[in-house]
Amino acid sequence: MPPAAEPYVLLRTVEWGDCDPAGIIYYPTYYRWMDAAGWHLLAALGFDAARMRAEHLSQPLVHAACDFKRSPTFGDRVAIHSQVARVGEKSFTLAHRFVREADGAELASGHEVRVWCRYEAGPGSPLRGIAVPDVLRAAARATA
């Protein structure tokens, strides 16, 4: 698989239930989308759900942040551009940019810092940070 020089793009429609009484996106929706986009990006890099399970891998979050610029409303289509922004020894940062399809407006941009971990003794056992896989490292270099 070639390094992901291009961001992974996940498309979402702002559904009725993603909105709040102000008629705009309920903000934790952005974090649900970031989390989903991160898993899709990992899958695109070779670490899909089945492999994560089989190899007892996990990617616990240690930090997340987001800047909110414009608020989409019910029915808007949003493209989430996600990429590996930085890789440390055992941690990595995913950057996410939310763009409204209709006019290309940037709605928000956020990032997540995660640790690459393995369950020491199978699912449910304590997690131990391990070296971030090379394919994420290459993706981060391609991004830089």
Added chain:
Amino acid sequence: MPPAAEPYVLLRTVEWGDCDPAGIIYYPTYYRWMDAAGWHLLAALGFDAARMRAEHLSQPLVHAACDFKRSPTFGDRVAIHSQVARVGEKSFTLAHRFVREADGAELASGHEVRVWCRYEAGPGSPLRGIAVPDVLRAAARATA
């Protein structure tokens, strides 16, 4: 523990994020509340999270339904009255009634049919239906 002749009551406030652009409760919220109320009811009957885990028990859902009468809005407080309505050999029915605290109005009423199961070979292994515990059976009799 005495049989639960009285319904278990869980209190919830309709939060900003529980509402939709119409300014009223987003309906899947009722199901989130039913699910939570069911777990709290089980805990009150002696089957809390720790015991369910330790004894490899699960309660998969096979049917759920709800009638919606009036819609609460942001800030309303809602009492969820839950009880064991019926018990079969391996399945049981929980009934939930949603009442607005301010005026006692019934907002909705629903029920869930679940199967009492054990993971045959530990967490994640196939589920097998087993006899519903006596304490649920007694609660259903007290309800009738």
Added chain:
Amino acid sequence: MPPAAEPYVLLRTVEWGDCDPAGIIYYPTYYRWMDAAGWHLLAALGFDAARMRAEHLSQPLVHAACDFKRSPTFGDRVAIHSQVARVGEKSFTLAHRFVREADGAELASGHEVRVWCRYEAGPGSPLRGIAVPDVLRAAARATA
């Protein structure tokens, strides 16, 4: 627009956050999907978000139910087949069937009963049931 003889199909992936500690879909997710699928179906029939807003239309729910057969897990792709199953004077029923893409297995099937309403005096004012539009009526006939 021709009557919708074929069900509207909405595709969803079971995301990490759609699952519960049992590793399977958290059941209120099905209702979130039914609600979204219903809105997409209405849009396909000519009543998209913008028109619903402009014409002060709403479609409050009075009943919902679902039978759950098999539980998808993280990463599974699900097709939601939705159609107008029945139309009364002011109410209509949407039927939803959830099918796992990988093996065509039916996961669940549910329905929603809704009332076709207009805000009498603009957004936020009381709702009044009005005649279900012909395009929904035709879609129901095509389904039967």
Added chain:
Amino acid sequence: MPPAAEPYVLLRTVEWGDCDPAGIIYYPTYYRWMDAAGWHLLAALGFDAARMRAEHLSQPLVHAACDFKRSPTFGDRVAIHSQVARVGEKSFTLAHRFVREADGAELASGHEVRVWCRYEAGPGSPLRGIAVPDVLRAAARATA
């Protein structure tokens, strides 16, 4: 009403549906809780849902961030300590600290930056930033 020298405390139980397949809290849940806690804090300072609506007030978010330290699991009770941390001319910062009741462990801490706004011409019309109310200003001073 006296300035809120003490943080507002909102209690939450980690419900089954708040968790992910790893059996721990699904992280966007923290943001749902922050949002709810912020509204409760505003209500405690005199700006409840009814007043916000009546005075056409809104508090759009411009930034949110959170550090995650320990992950609670199904059934854990969590106290969310929220306070007005800082007030600018038209914006304010709410700080939230998540503490597990059982052992007092700090689970996470986050903050939200919001703008105090009024709908210029009633609900749905454009928002305009206005001066943060004195009661929030006093609460921030009491916090410092």
